[in-house]
Each structure stands twice: as structure tokens, then as C-alpha cells.
Amino acid sequence: MTIHVQEADVVRDFAKLMEHVRAGDRVELERAGEVIAVLHQPEDAPLRGRTAHEMIAILKAREEQGHPPALMDEAFAADVREGHELMNQPLEDGKWD
16 A cells, blocks of 8 residues: 655654554655655565554554545455454365475
């Protein structure tokens, strides 16, 4: 995800911007509508998933930026339940041999 931040807003919560970078986001710093700097992980950084805490923080930040709130409908809940059930199944013997 790309996050756009005005230059003047960077100093207010730089730590939060760095959380986004650590989570794999690209942060574009802008002045007068022009990108003047970009924060992102190194190209060879290992990919990792986001924790639920990180996702909630990202969704809150997007909402604060004027994006519509994320809605978790029944279809989404069903997908989460299915993923959770799959995670708790035992591995097949020999699958990784």
C-alpha cells in the first residue's frame, strides 16, 4: 500500500510512518502535491505478513485520511473462520520430505 503524507505532517508522528514502512508499505512524502521523498524497505527485505494489530492500525489511519471505513461483513468473517480452521489442521506426514 502507498501512503501519501504532507511534509509538514511527517514530524507529528514519524514513528507511525516507520511502522508502516516496517509493515511493507511505501510512504511518499509530499510538498505542494509533489513527491519529494519516499520511505520504503530495502528491495531485498524479506516479505512478512501483517499482524491483526498492524492491520487495525492501518485501517484506522486510512479512515483518518478520509478513506471509507473497512466493513467486515459475513463473507469476510467466513473467510477468516475458514483460514483459522485450515491453520489448525495437522500437516500430512511426509509432505515436507
